[in-house]
Amino acid sequence: MSPSRSSLIRRIPLLPVAALLVLVAGALAGLTPSLARHRETLWLAGLVLTGAPVVWHTVRGMLRGQFAADIVAAMAIVGAAALGEPLAGLVVVIMQTGGEALEAWAVDRASNAVAALEADAPRNAHRLDPSERVHDIDVAQIQLGDRLLIRAGELVPCDGVVDSGTSLVDTSRLTGEPVPVRVAPGTPLPSGALNGSGAFTLRATRVAAESQYARIVELVRHAQASRSPLQRLADRWAVWFTPFTLLVCLLAWFISHDASRVLAVLVVATPCPLILAAPVAFIGGVNRAARRGVIVRHGSALESLSRVNTAVFDKTGTLTVGRPEVAELNAYDGADADAILADAAAVEQGSGHLLARVLVAHAESRGLTIARAEDAHETPGRGVVGLVGHRRVAVGSARYVREVMPASATPLDALDVAHDGLRAWIAVEETPEQPPQLARVEFADRLRPHLAARVAASLGITRHAGDLHPEDKLARVAALQAQGRQVLMVGDGTNDAPALSLASVGVALAGHGGGVSAEAADVVLLVDDLERVVDAVAIGQDTMRIATQSIAVGLGLSVVGMGLALVGQLPPTLGAVAQEVIDVAVIVNALRAARG
Numbered sequence: 001m002s003p004s005r006s007s008l009i010r011r012i013p014l015l016p017v018a019a020l021l022v023l024v025a026g027a028l029a030g031l032t033p034s035l036a037r038h039r040e041t042l043w044l045a046g047l048v049l050t051g052a053p054v055v056w057h058t059v060r061g062m063l064r065g066q067f068a069a070d071i072v073a074a075m076a077i078v079g080a081a082a083l084g085e086p087l088a089g090l091v092v093v094i095m096q097t098g099g100e101a102l103e104a105w106a107v108d109r110a111s112n113a114v115a116a117l118e119a120d121a122p123r124n125a126h127r128l129d130p131s132e133r134v135h136d137i138d139v140a141q142i143q144l145g146d147r148l149l150i151r152a153g154e155l156v157p158c159d160g161v162v163d164s165g166t167s168l169v170d171t172s173r174l175t176g177e178p179v180p181v182r183v184a185p186g187t188p189l190p191s192g193a194l195n196g197s198g199a200f201t202l203r204a205t206r207v208a209a210e211s212q213y214a215r216i217v218e219l220v221r222h223a224q225a226s227r228s229p230l231q232r233l234a235d236r237w238a239v240w241f242t243p244f245t246l247l248v249c250l251l252a253w254f255i256s257h258d259a260s261r262v263l264a265v266l267v268v269a270t271p272c273p274l275i276l277a278a279p280v281a282f283i284g285g286v287n288r289a290a291r292r293g294v295i296v297r298h299g300s301a302l303e304s305l306s307r308v309n310t311a312v313f314d315k316t317g318t319l320t321v322g323r324p325e326v327a328e329l330n331a332y333d334g335a336d337a338d339a340i341l342a343d344a345a346a347v348e349q350g351s352g353h354l355l356a357r358v359l360v361a362h363a364e365s366r367g368l369t370i371a372r373a374e375d376a377h378e379t380p381g382r383g384v385v386g387l388v389g390h391r392r393v394a395v396g397s398a399r400y401v402r403e404v405m406p407a408s409a410t411p412l413d414a415l416d417v418a419h420d421g422l423r424a425w426i427a428v429e430e431t432p433e434q435p436p437q438l439a440r441v442e443f444a445d446r447l448r449p450h451l452a453a454r455v456a457a458s459l460g461i462t463r464h465a466g467d468l469h470p471e472d473k474l475a476r477v478a479a480l481q482a483q484g485r486q487v488l489m490v491g492d493g494t495n496d497a498p499a500l501s502l503a504s505v506g507v508a509l510a511g512h513g514g515g516v517s518a519e520a521a522d523v524v525l526l527v528d529d530l531e532r533v534v535d536a537v538a539i540g541q542d543t544m545r546i547a548t549q550s551i552a553v554g555l556g557l558s559v560v561g562m563g564l565a566l567v568g569q570l571p572p573t574l575g576a577v578a579q580e581v582i583d584v585a586v587i588v589n590a591l592r593a594a595r596g
Contacts, residue, residue: 015050016098022046023090043086050093051077070096071238072245076266080572083259088267091576095270095583120494121213122157122191126150128201139208146204150195158204159211162187165200166382168353169193180354182382182397192216192494216470216494237551238271245269245562252566261568268561268575276583277550277590284594285543293526294536301522304505305540307486311533312477312503314491324355324422326362327444332411335428335437338368343393344426344439346373347386355424355443356384359395383424392429401425408436473499490533496520507533546593554586 026043029035058074073096080089125142126149127135134149139157142148147163150156156169168180171193180196183189189202192213208214245266252261285302289295296302331337345363348356349370363370373393376386383396385404394405401408408427422443429436468476473491477499480487489496489503497520500506508521525532561578564570570578 015053016094016101019046019050019090019093019097022050023087023094026087040084040086043090044081044084047077047081047086047089047093050097051081051089054093054096070271071242072266073270076263076270079259079263079266083263083572085260085263085572088263088572088576091580092267092270095276095579118217120192121217122155122208125157125208142204142208144204144207148202148204149199150202151199152195152197154195156189156191156193156195156202158191158202158208159206160189160202160204162189163201163203165198167198167200168196170196216498237555241269241271241555248562248566255566256568258568260572261565264565264570264572264575265562267572268565268570268579269558270579271555271558277554277586278547280587280590281543281547281550281593284546284591285539287594288543289523289536289539292532292535292539293529294532294539295524295526296536297522297524301505302540302543304486304522305488305537306544308488308505308537308540310480310485311488311490312480312499313530314473314489314496324358324443326358326441328442329439330442331437331439333437335439337439338366340426340428340437340439341366342368342370343388343391343428344395344441346371346388347376347384347393348395349373350376351378351384353378355422356395358443359424359441390430394427394429395424398425401427405429405436407432407434408438411435411438470495470498474502477503488533488537490530491521507536543593546590550586550590553589554582557582557585 022043023046026039026046029042030039054070055074055077058070062071073092076092077089077096080086080092122139125137125139125146127137127142128147128149129135142158148157148160150167152167162183162185164185166182166184169183169189170180171190181187181189181193183200188205190212191206191208192211248269249262249265252258252265255261282300282302286296289302329337329341331340341359341363345360345368348359350373351357360370371388373386373388376384378384379396379400383394383400383404385392385394385396387393392405394401394408396404398412402412405427407429412425412427424441424443426439426441427436428439473489473496477487477489481502481504486504488505488507489499490507490509491497491500492509496508500508500520505523506521507523507525509525523536525536558579561570561575561582565575
């Protein structure tokens with residue numbers, strides 16, 4: 001929808017209602033003998049008042065080079081007013097503005113991705129002076145080299161390196177990785193990361209305006225600005241239908257030299273099928289998708305879905321669940337793996353760490369009895385130790401287990417502890433005199449169920465790339481689109497927002513909370529199931545097929561009506577009635593898009 005049309009509907013939303021009221025008022029006046037002579041005057045006045053905005057906005061669009069489907073309607077309105085056929089003109093106004101209002105409701109909804117990103121951006125920082133006093137400042141005041149205090153639960157305000165302290169930091173919305181990062185002196189952190197349980201100080205390496213989060217905001221803003229607008233389906237058909245209509249009008253004039261016959265051609269040719277078919281079908285498609293847990297944020301996304309020939313998936317949280325699970329549990333020296341797992345779950349029950357919750361859930365899924373731990377003490381980012389009955393149990397990194405349970409040091413040294421990764425060690429000490437029982441837990445993300453069977457086969461996933469930053473994902477999507485591809489991008493995190501904004505169709509998974517990715521996307525999956533992507537594409541294809549069919553049938557009937565008007569068999573008022581019948585047929589057919 002062009003800016004002029006959408007602004008018209010927003011500023012005068014009751015225009016079709018006003019035209020309908022004038023038409024009804026005139027009809028009622030005709031039933032009263034004393035008022036019957038004023039009916040035509042009332043209709044003419046109403047036509048001028050309600051038709052003038054339509055004509056004006058059409059003319060403005062033409063001056064800007066926008067030759068759209070409403071040109072014929074504007075000509076019919078002017079002709080009806082000039083030739084004293086206000087009834088026919090009012091019918092045109094009602095259908096034209098009513099269709100525009102319907103399309104505005106179905107199609108014209110802007111994304112608030114940039115606003116959502118900016119609303120979530122860090123606002124304040126705590127700067128430490130040389131005497132270690134804390135000063136609250138705006139993030140814009142941060143300078144290179146500043147030492148900043150990051151408290152538990154706060155966002156990292158700028159890119160920097162940890163100067164002192166340890167904690168667990170959630171970087172998932174920036175990197176997509178679900179496991180919190182253990183930070184210690186020397187660990188680099190991006191702005192926008194969320195601090196977990198401990199406080200630490202950060203040495204600023206970039207000012208806020210040049211940090212990672214600000215770059216993501218700018219990438220989204222640039223992607224939205226550079227994305228090519230989708231031309232209305234109606235306007236594409238109008239490219240040939242409008243000149244054809246004008247040619248028939250010219251022919252009618254040469255044959256009859258009768259302006260009323262020309263008006264009749266214009267009235268019956270008013271492209272209401274063009275105006276109505278797509279939005280009605282889109283509304284039906286949107287409702288059908290919603291019943292499948294797929295929220296289509298604007299009608300034109302359905303058209304884009306119907307054209308998709310390339311799909312790009314973010315891995316973490318999209319192709320994979322985005323939540324690690326226990327992949328393997330290895331108990332050493334013949335120890336009972338289930339018994340060790342139950343003890344580990346007991347001390348982990350009170351921990352807020354993601355991997356602790358995963359471990360507990362795994363023990364529960366195996367039907368193990370989890371006892372109540374006593375004296376449990378957690379060191380954020382490192383591990384937890386406590387008593388389960390008479391046994392002392394430690395869970396965490398190899399270094400942590402060595403420190404809190406020195407008797408485990410020698411057995412651990414004999415094992416592969418070089419790379420912790422997504423790994424935890426468990427030590428269970430029966431008595432201080434005996435070597436503890438040891439086990440290693442391997443965590444891994446997993447593929448979503450049914451991916452290989454239906455989704456991969458339907459979408460043809462053939463290539464992959466790893467370790468991509470937001471700008472890298474954006475560049476990949478842009479490169480594919482430069483090759484003429486219609487790209488569907490599926491993601492679930494803030495780091496995916498730029499690519500979602502640029503893609504032909506951005507699809508966000510709201511199972512992890514939605515947020516910025518949902519605002520940047522055209523389609524949101526409320527059900528955390530990638531099979532719904534296939535459903536969305538199929539619904540888009542069905543909707544476009546029905547919309548195109550409705551337009552073709554409607555225009556075909558209009559051409560028949562134009563032929564009758566050309567030979568003088570259809571006066572303007574009857575032409576308006578005939579167009580109404582055509583419109584009803586178009587609407588009924590377009591409503592089929594809601595089925596299924």
